[in-house]
Amino acid sequence: MLGMSFGVLACVLLLTLGICFAGHLQRLFPDKLSSCQWLPAVSEAVVKRPCVRLPLVTITTAVIIILAVFNLCFIQTKSPCDINGNPDLIRSDNSSEQHPGSLFYLPYSVFSCILALIACGVFLRVSFELKVVFLTLASTAYYIIILSAKAGLFSCYGRMLYNQLNENRTEDSGTILRALGLVKHPEVMSCIYITLFLVTMLIISQQNESCFRQDFLLKNKNRTEQDEIETRENLNRLLLENVLPAHVAALFVGENKKNEDLYYKSYDCVCVMFASVPDFKEFYTECDINKEGLECLRLLNEIIADFDELLSKPKFSGVEKIKTIGSTYMAAAGLSGTPGQENNQDRDRQQAQIGNMVEFAIALIGKLDGINRHSFNSFRLRVGINHGPVIAGVIGARKPQYDIWGNTVNVASRMESTGELGKIQVTEETSDVLQKLGYSCECRGLINVKGKGELTTFFVCTDMSKQQGMGLS
Known part of the structure; x- marks a missing residue:
């Protein structure tokens, strides 16, 4: 299932990249893609039309968010873990055989959730409000899965990992572990990690939004000033051409001539x-x-x-x-x-x-x-x-x-x-x-x-x- 899920994700991302860079592909291979004159129009529509860009972003983000926890849903326990945290009772839905190593997929599922949150922030042409919606919905879904639907798996994994560390711990490390309680409750730490990345991505998205807005205002201001400068230059050129012939005025305008x-x-x-x-x-x-x-x-x-x-x-x-x-x-x-x-x-x-x-x-x-x-x-x-x-x-x-x-x-x-x-x-x-x-x-x-x-x-x-x-x- 892991290979299948990542294969689907790779196909979706490649399709998205192909749609976005369709115009560039047509310019790079004009002979081979001469019959596909619609490719530049598709790429231009993604850039200039929100009605095309936003559904594409929504579908891509949803696929990434869902597939991040897709494999986690297929790991289930036959019965609660014993007091020692032995993983003998862990099995996969696809097989009746026991898979003791299945618990070790849990950290990678959390890492996939974090990467999915990061993926929500890579779309630069999406508004901050829409990113907040994506990140909030994804984090809420992850909280529900980790703290409710799959809480037993994380609890079992925490007991098993804690028992393994107790067997090899030193006195100092044991004191620290007991004081922090970091290993014994991985579901809590997973939610903390997700929350930290959620806040980080919200801050980064807000800064990007602010930078893009300032950049837009500066470009608009520069464009206005450039138009004013061109208008003033044309006015000066017309005034100069009223005094001098056009070919002579061009020399005086185009060169930094000294008075002498x-x-x-x-x-x-x-x-x-x-x-x-x-x-x-x-x-x-x-x-x-x-x-x-x-x-x-x-x-x-x-x-x-x-x-x-x-x-x-x-x-x-x-x-x-x-x-x-x-x-x-x-x-x-x-x-x-x-x-x-x-x-x-x-x-x-x-x-x-x-x-x-x-x-x-x-x-x-x-x-x-x-x-x-x-x-x-x-x-x-x-x-x-x-x-x-x-x-x-x-x-x-x-x-x-x-x-x-x-x-x-x-x-x-x-x-x-x-x-x-x-x-x-x-x-x-x-x-x-x-x-x-x-x-x-x-x-x-x-x-x-x-x-x-x-x-x-x-x-x-x-x-x-x-x-x-x-x-x-």
Whole structure:
């Protein structure tokens, strides 16, 4: 019976382990268990669903508790032990033959009961209250079996063991044994041992429950703080990207830069655009009607805000706003690519950025026309575009400002200042690229450019109906 009971217990425990680690087995042997796709779902259900986990724990614990005293129930006495504690009358239900050694199974039955109590505390995902119920019921059942149902066996075993010790005892050991009475009443000591382990397991279970609750609260607090940190980082990144381009802001966020560190990059081909509203200088006045110029500034802010709104469109993702100078809007395209590249694929992409900048300028003109219709004004945009090498960098530590420098920037500014209202003026080199991209350019002729002498410039031919459509969108 002993082997049978432990065999059943081993099967139950192996089945429980198999259910709990089903998902891990499927990952360890994906080829052999490829047809058993339900295994991870079973393992996940045990972890996440109490309605699956608690019945499994209850069944496993009940089997362990019952089998701990299962063999004890099959040891019976034919009649009470004699006064000397001779075990001649002890027999097993399964045989009519006498088994004097059967009494020596009693301590192991008590040890099995203690191990069963310990087994109740190994389930970490079970609440403390349920563990108290398991431990209390198991201990009560053990008390009843030891003190009532099998009290004769323990009494017989105690007398036999006490007589054996008396035969070999010394004077000191006999005094101690008589004083303590530990050997003569093994049923009492068995209950004391069970009680000690019961209290110990209750304390350990309560501490585990407290630790898990504190761990849950700390994890929840850390998760909340982590979300707050991520939100704050995203907010700081968005604020920084409003001041710096995204690829530059990523460098400042990702690295521990010192205040004296200098950031700069050289680019071989960048398209630069200046777009201004010259009429705004005449429009701006300070009087009581417009609240000392406040309404004029509000209109300018609306114009610039509508221009910035175009940058959020995927079509103009390669365009970066550099800054605004009064009513002049400065932007550049081609700053997000890897600097210093010279292969043909990058040249094609750089030329496409020039066409993209022209489309952006056309969209700005359309936006301004839409604002004119709503505000009953007649502002017109003057645009100048040029492309070529530039140097980009960040100036300032506490209040960083991203800017670009070079002859390309100066010429683009001159294209705007010498241009005409409602038109896009470009240099001859930029005109050649635009014509390759399918744009039509009208030669303006030689104009005197400050610091550059006479330059041949071109006006980009635009479809006004297309501009108005983009302004309304």
